[in-house]
Amino acid sequence: MWGISPQGAASKAAFRAKYSLPFTLLADENHSVADSYGSWVEKQNYGKTYWGVARNSFLVGPDGRIVTVWTKVKPEAHATEVLAALREARAALI
Numbered sequence: 217m218w219g220i221s222p223q224g225a226a227s228k229a230a231f232r233a234k235y236s237l238p239f240t241l242l243a244d245e246n247h248s249v250a251d252s253y254g255s256w257v258e259k260q261n262y263g264k265t266y267w268g269v270a271r272n273s274f275l276v277g278p279d280g281r282i283v284t285v286w287t288k289v290k291p292e293a294h295a296t297e298v299l300a301a302l303r304e305a306r307a308a309l310i
Contacts, residue, residue, distance in 0.1 A: 220244050221269055275301055278309075 217239040221228075228241035242249075247269070250256035255270045273294065275284040284301045286294065 218242050220249050222247050222250065273298060275305065277305065 219228075219237070219239065219241045220243075221241075222244050223231075224245055225243045228243055231237070232241050244250055247256045250269050253272070253274060255272045256267060257270045259266055259268045259270075270287065271289045271291075273286040273289050274282050275298065277283045283305050286297065
C-alpha cells in the first residue's frame with residue numbers, strides 16, 4: 217500500500233511520522249502519476265480556478281489492473297471501505 221501526492225519527500229516523511237503511518241508515501245511533484253490516473257483535475261474554490269489532486273483511491277490487483285476506484289474520498293471512513301474491498305479481493309483469489 218502507498219499514498220501518492222504532489223508534495224515533496226520531506227513533507228511526506230514528516231506526515232508519515234506525525235501519524236505513524238505503516239505504509240509508504242510517494243512524492244509525485246510533477247503530478248505525472250496523478251495525470252496517469254486521471255486525478256490531476258481542474259478545481260474551483262471561492263470563484264478561483266486552479267489545478268490540483270482529486271482525492272481518489274485505487275485498489276490495484278497483483279496483475280497491475282485496477283480492481284476498485286473510490287472518488288471524492290472522505291478520509292474519516294475510507295480505511296474501513298478499503299480494508300473491506302481488500303479482504304473481498306483476496307478472498308476471490310483463493
